Amino acid sequence: MRSTIIVKIGTSSLTQPETGELALSTITSLAETLCQLRRESYNVILVSSGAVGFGCACLQLTERPKSISFKQAIASVGQVRLMRVYDDVFTTLQQPIAQVLLTRSDFIQRSRCLNVYNTLQELLSLGVVPVVNENDTVAVDELKFGDNDMLSALVASLVKAETLFLLTDVDSLYSADPRYVANAKPIPLISSMEELNALQIETGNSSSKWGTGGMMTKITAARIATTVGIRTVITEGCNPWNIVKILQGEAIGTHFAPHPEPKSARNHWIIYGLVPGCKLYLDCGAVTAITKNGKSLLAEGINTVEGVFDANDSVQLCNKYGTEIARGLVNYSSQELKKICGCCSDDITSILGYEGTETVIHRDNLILI
Numbered sequence: 228m229r230s231t232i233i234v235k236i237g238t239s240s241l242t243q244p245e246t247g248e249l250a251l252s253t254i255t256s257l258a259e260t261l262c263q264l265r266r267e268s269y270n271v272i273l274v275s276s277g278a279v280g281f282g283c284a285c286l287q288l289t290e291r292p293k294s295i296s297f298k299q300a301i302a303s304v305g306q307v308r309l310m311r312v313y314d315d316v317f318t319t320l321q322q323p324i325a326q327v328l329l330t331r332s333d334f335i336q337r338s339r340c341l342n343v344y345n346t347l348q349e350l351l352s353l354g355v356v357p358v359v360n361e362n363d364t365v366a367v368d369e370l371k372f373g374d375n376d377m378l379s380a381l382v383a384s385l386v387k388a389e390t391l392f393l394l395t396d397v398d399s400l401y402s403a404d405p406r407y408v409a410n411a412k413p414i415p416l417i418s419s420m421e422e423l424n425a426l427q428i429e430t431g432n433s434s435s436k437w438g439t440g441g442m443m444t445k446i447t448a449a450r451i452a453t454t455v456g457i458r459t460v461i462t463e464g465c466n467p468w469n470i471v472k473i474l475q476g477e478a479i480g481t482h483f484a485p486h487p488e489p490k491s492a493r494n495h496w497i498i499y500g501l502v503p504g505c506k507l508y509l510d511c512g513a514v515t516a517i518t519k520n521g522k523s524l525l526a527e528g529i530n531t532v533e534g535v536f537d538a539n540d541s542v543q544l545c546n547k548y549g550t551e552i553a554r555g556l557v558n559y560s561s562q563e564l565k566k567i568c569g570c571c572s573d574d575i576t577s578i579l580g581y582e583g584t585e586t587v588i589h590r591d592n593l594i595l596i
Contacts, residue, residue: 230389231351232474234261235274235379235448239396240464242280249281249312253465257394258316260467261356264474265322270351272386273324274359274379275313281305306360313358323355328362334381335500337539344385351386376444380451380459384495390474391452393445394464400442400481417483420450449483451499456489458482497541497594498554505534505542505561506551507568507587514546517553518595524555524588526575529568536561544588555593558584 236257243250261271279298282305283291292298310326317324327346333339350357361378376393383391397405399413417423423446442461449459462469462480469479490498509517513528524544536542537560544553557564564587567575572585 229268229270229351231270231272231386232264232390232392232470233272233274233379233383233386233388234392234394234467234470235375236276236394236464236467237375237396238276238280240394241275241277242284244396248284250465251312253467254312255316257467258313258320258322260470262317262320262322263471265354265356267471269474272347272351272357272359272382272388274375274382275309276360276375277309278302278305278360281308309360310358317356323353325350325355325357327357327359329359329378329382330362334385334496335502335540337496337500340385340496340500347382347386374441374444376448377451380448380457381499383452383457384455384492384499387455387492388452388457391448391457391459392470392473393448393459393461394467395442395445395461396464397442397461398463398480400446400461404442414481415478417449417481419484419486420453423483451495453483453485454490454498455492455495456485458485494594497556497592498596500541501554502534502536502540502542505536505540506545507532507542507557507564508545508547508549509552510547514552517544517593521590523586523590524593525572525585526564526567526570526587527572529564529587532561532564532568534561538563544593551596553593553595555588557588559587 234257240253241250242248261273264271279291279302282301282303285304285308286301288301292301306328313324329343333343347357359378359382361375379391379393399415400417401411401413403411405411445461449461452459460473460480460482462473473479507524507529508531509524509528510530513524516522516528517524530547534542536557538558539556541554542557543551544555545551559567563579563583567578567583570578575583575585
């Protein structure tokens with residue numbers, strides 16, 4: 228059975244830093260590397276940034292757009308160019324590819340999440356390399372990934388990948404930004420996120436002029452992926468052949484070891500498939516019942532409902548001070564919860580006019596933070 232690897236490459240690696248023009252040698256080397264991995268019996272998914280950066284270069288813009296509508300327009304121009312270049316290079320190497328554009332809502336709604344999974348699995352079974360990018364053209368601000376590092380980690384989790392490679396403009400994670408700190412040291416291995424926290428790494432803002440990411444987003448991606456047992460590697464984007472060397476056992480880049488007791492894919496989705504801005508504020512009794520006594524959440528323990536969500540969505544549970552204590556899948560929509568919050572379970576049927584479940588969030592669908 229083929230192992231699946233995810234390769235994410237950022238705008239800083241795909242473009243020339245001064246002009247934003249394509250770094251064709253890097254793109255060609257990347258395609259050759261991924262084709263080599265296909266021949267070595269790996270399934271490969273490429274998560275590629277670059278649409279906005281390429282759009283800026285195509286339209287001869289001197290800086291990245293700031294407004295949402297302007298950025299979406301530029302992305303629609305750049306995505307065409309990005310896929311044309313990929314298609315030309317991969318076709319020369321006789322490797323079919325496919326374009327897959329995703330938004331955060333594709334991971335929030337369980338049915339859509341499963342559709343994405345099925346599509347990616349079918350493409351891989353056909354020997355195709357999916358090229359995944361955020362659908363900047365339609366994504367609204369509150370449903371954006373923020374950066375494709377997050378997207379790559381969620382895709383890796385979804386398809387149960389073996390390794391996630393984050394290709395960037397530095398060769399490793401350093402103890403501080405090596406551009407500004409002369410004695411910054413590369414870190415070859417992070418055994419756990421607790422170890423990473425203890426190191427107190429100063430990441431600074433390492434995003435490029437044309438990109439949105441930085442080292443902090445890569446650390447966040449590594450945290451997400453390792454939680455479900457996926458090894459994660461940060462390495463240099465201008466040398467894609469390092470991927471092959473790493474898979475052969477060479478100590479290149481920074482390796483994040485997978486968690487020894489990974490979360491299930493379902494629990495992972497509860498945590499990261501969150502509907503942004505949707506929160507339930509609980510009274511002290513409900514907080515204690517959930518955090519100390521292992522109980523489910525009942526309507527009478529909810530003080531306030533914030534945001535708009537449907538039944539079976541993932542939402543945040545907060546104490547009265549706004550501190551998040553857990554996340555879970557709700558059995559009611561926000562409209563229904565606003566009617567029954569603070570009420571006894573026995574009164575739900577009379578308030579709603581139909582029979583509902585006793586619990587707002589069952590213990591089996593609740594993850595403590």
